[in-house]
Amino acid sequence: MPIGFAEFAILALVVLVLFGGGKISGLMGDIGRGLTSFKRGLAESKDEGFLGAGKPGAASKPAEAPVRPDNRTA
Numbered sequence: 001m002p003i004g005f006a007e008f009a010i011l012a013l014v015v016l017v018l019f020g021g022g023k024i025s026g027l028m029g030d031i032g033r034g035l036t037s038f039k040r041g042l043a044e045s046k047d048e049g050f051l052g053a054g055k056p057g058a059a060s061k062p063a064e065a066p067v068r069p070d071n072r073t074a
Contacts, residue, residue, distance in 0.1 A: 003011075016024065
Protein backbone atom coordinates (compact mmCIF):
# COMPACT_ATOMS: atom_id res chain seq x y z
CA MET A 1 0.00 0.00 0.00
CA PRO A 2 1.61 3.31 -1.08
CA ILE A 3 1.97 6.18 1.36
CA GLY A 4 -0.32 9.07 0.48
CA PHE A 5 0.04 12.76 1.16
CA ALA A 6 -1.96 12.63 4.40
CA GLU A 7 0.18 9.84 5.86
CA PHE A 8 3.37 11.63 4.83
CA ALA A 9 2.18 14.89 6.41
CA ILE A 10 1.32 13.12 9.69
CA LEU A 11 4.71 11.40 9.72
CA ALA A 12 6.51 14.69 9.07
CA LEU A 13 4.56 16.36 11.88
CA VAL A 14 5.44 13.57 14.33
CA VAL A 15 9.14 13.79 13.41
CA LEU A 16 9.03 17.57 13.82
CA VAL A 17 7.46 17.26 17.27
CA LEU A 18 9.90 14.57 18.42
CA PHE A 19 13.12 16.17 17.20
CA GLY A 20 12.22 19.85 17.10
CA GLY A 21 12.85 22.34 14.31
CA GLY A 22 16.34 23.30 15.52
CA LYS A 23 17.76 19.79 15.34
CA ILE A 24 16.26 19.12 11.94
CA SER A 25 17.51 22.39 10.45
CA GLY A 26 20.97 21.78 11.96
CA LEU A 27 21.01 18.29 10.49
CA MET A 28 20.04 19.58 7.06
CA GLY A 29 22.76 22.24 7.26
CA ASP A 30 25.34 19.57 8.13
CA ILE A 31 24.19 17.43 5.22
CA GLY A 32 24.42 20.41 2.85
CA ARG A 33 27.97 21.24 4.01
CA GLY A 34 28.95 17.59 3.62
CA LEU A 35 27.63 17.46 0.06
CA THR A 36 29.40 20.71 -0.81
CA SER A 37 32.67 19.37 0.58
CA PHE A 38 32.20 16.09 -1.30
CA LYS A 39 31.57 17.89 -4.60
CA ARG A 40 34.60 20.13 -4.02
CA GLY A 41 36.73 17.03 -3.38
CA LEU A 42 35.50 15.40 -6.58
CA ALA A 43 36.32 18.52 -8.58
CA GLU A 44 39.82 18.67 -7.09
CA SER A 45 40.46 15.00 -7.81
CA LYS A 46 39.38 15.50 -11.43
CA ASP A 47 41.81 18.40 -11.73
CA GLU A 48 44.65 16.33 -10.28
CA GLY A 49 43.78 13.15 -12.13
CA PHE A 50 43.62 9.77 -10.45
CA LEU A 51 46.33 9.94 -7.79
CA GLY A 52 48.32 12.30 -9.99
CA ALA A 53 48.72 9.69 -12.73
CA GLY A 54 49.60 10.95 -16.17
CA LYS A 55 51.04 14.27 -15.05
CA PRO A 56 54.71 14.95 -15.58
CA GLY A 57 56.60 15.04 -12.33
CA ALA A 58 53.73 13.45 -10.45
CA ALA A 59 55.68 10.35 -9.53
CA SER A 60 57.45 10.74 -6.24
CA LYS A 61 61.06 9.86 -5.64
CA PRO A 62 61.73 6.67 -3.72
CA ALA A 63 62.38 7.25 -0.05
CA GLU A 64 66.00 7.45 0.93
CA ALA A 65 67.36 5.45 3.83
CA PRO A 66 67.88 7.53 6.96
CA VAL A 67 71.46 8.47 7.70
CA ARG A 68 72.73 8.00 11.22
CA PRO A 69 74.68 10.84 12.83
CA ASP A 70 77.96 8.86 12.71
CA ASN A 71 77.53 8.49 8.91
CA ARG A 72 76.93 4.73 9.04
CA THR A 73 73.95 3.31 7.22
CA ALA A 74 71.32 1.44 9.15
